Amino acid sequence: MNPQASLKQRFIFWLAHRLPPCKTIARLASESNERRLTLGERVKIRLHLWICAWCQRYMGQLGSIRQAASRMNPATVQQPHTNDVVRRMPTATRDRLKNRLTEALEDKG
Amino acid sequence: MTGCYRYASLFQLNSSDQSVPSQAPAPVPSPSKLNPDGWVDDHGDYLFHYALSRLRDQTRAEDFVQETLLAALKSHGRFEGRSSERSWLTGILKNKILDHFRKSGRETSFTDLSFYEDEENKTFEYPGFAEHWTPELAPSDWSSAGDSMDKDEFWKAFNGCTSKLPQRIAQVYLMREVDEIPGEEICATLNISQNNLWVMLHRARLALRRCLEVSWFGKVTPEEE
Numbered sequence: 329m330n331p332q333a334s335l336k337q338r339f340i341f342w343l344a345h346r347l348p349p350c351k352t353i354a355r356l357a358s359e360s361n362e363r364r365l366t367l368g369e370r371v372k373i374r375l376h377l378w379i380c381a382w383c384q385r386y387m388g389q390l391g392s393i394r395q396a397a398s399r400m401n402p403a404t405v406q407q408p409h410t411n412d413v414v415r416r417m418p419t420a421t422r423d424r425l426k427n428r429l430t431e432a433l434e435d436k437g
Numbered sequence: 438m439t440g441c442y443r444y445a446s447l448f449q450l451n452s453s454d455q456s457v458p459s460q461a462p463a464p465v466p467s468p469s470k471l472n473p474d475g476w477v478d479d480h481g482d483y484l485f486h487y488a489l490s491r492l493r494d495q496t497r498a499e500d501f502v503q504e505t506l507l508a509a510l511k512s513h514g515r516f517e518g519r520s521s522e523r524s525w526l527t528g529i530l531k532n533k534i535l536d537h538f539r540k541s542g543r544e545t546s547f548t549d550l551s552f553y554e555d556e557e558n559k560t561f562e563y564p565g566f567a568e569h570w571t572p573e574l575a576p577s578d579w580s581s582a583g584d585s586m587d588k589d590e591f592w593k594a595f596n597g598c599t600s601k602l603p604q605r606i607a608q609v610y611l612m613r614e615v616d617e618i619p620g621e622e623i624c625a626t627l628n629i630s631q632n633n634l635w636v637m638l639h640r641a642r643l644a645l646r647r648c649l650e651v652s653w654f655g656k657v658t659p660e661e662e
Contacts, residue, residue: 349568351561358639362620382569385576389646392579396586396595397614414486415596421485421499422477428503429473432510 340379347376353383357390476506480523484530490596491534491611493604501537505530531616538608539626552603553640560643574647579654594653598645609634610641 333341348356353376356369365373377384417425484505488498508529563569570576585591599607609627612618613634618626624634 344566349561349566350563350570351557351568354561354643355639358642359635362635362638382575385578386646389576389579390642392586393642393646393649394614396591398617400592400595400615401617414482415489417481417485417499417502422481425477425481425499425503425506426474429477429506429510432507433473436510 343375343379347379348372350376350380350383350386353377353380354386357383357387361390361394473506473510476509476522476526480526483523484526486596487527487530488534490599491608492537493600493607501530501533505533508533535612535626553606553644556644557640560647576646577650577654579650582654591649591653594649597652598648601648602641602644606637606641606644609637610645613638 353373356365356373359365360373377387481502484502485498488501489495492498492501505526509526512529560571560574561568562571599611602610609623612623612626613620620631620634623629624631627634629637
């Protein structure tokens, strides 16, 4: 370590070496959506986030992406996205489907 | 006095609940109002997109949409208007695709996973500080993005990025995050272990975040190999 490092820097360095690395924190961040983390894991994450801006961002961004993804779910959304966002069905397919459905409707009626 | 008042209002609430008949049941669309052409026009693209992003095979996606609409036609009486027409149709399609996954069984190729293992290792290679973020690949600040996650550009990037994930991982990710199916159910459907599922989800989230940062947020990619 740089001998000129301030006390604060030394402390952060000391702490960082005693906490799980970012790789582990990233995995736990993901798993926190799948299971309840243990108290120990939560404490380690909290301390790690305290000194690591990158993992702070990662946590926040995972949350935003997760929220955004759930907005693609038609069951929870009044007006799901259309227009440019979805890949369009080819016109030929559309016509074929309509014909097929009309036939089926006639059979039924 | 306020206490009494609160009770009074409670009683009022109760009595009004009893006297007023519950809301009229949602109208059940009668078969005469069936408009399958309208289904194709209104929801065709969405259903097609849904099927395609999960199956990655255009012909198969078309077949699934057709089967879905035919099944919907048959069971139309069961549509009670509780949900929107689109989510009703999507529900049928979703079950058909899940069934397909269930039957296609355990075709998991672990090459996908090992690819993502390499990715993950590359992401956490801080020089001299093992398993911390590689500086060029670390998350950048998205706060300037603000509300733009609602915009079409974001959705385009999202679709592009999920379609770049290996198929199996994308399937699992979309089931979990878009369809919001509980993890246990996904494990049972795909016949994979919980740990396997968690690993796949983690790799998907990691890769997707990075991809979004590059393609939507516009961060310059460091030299790709």
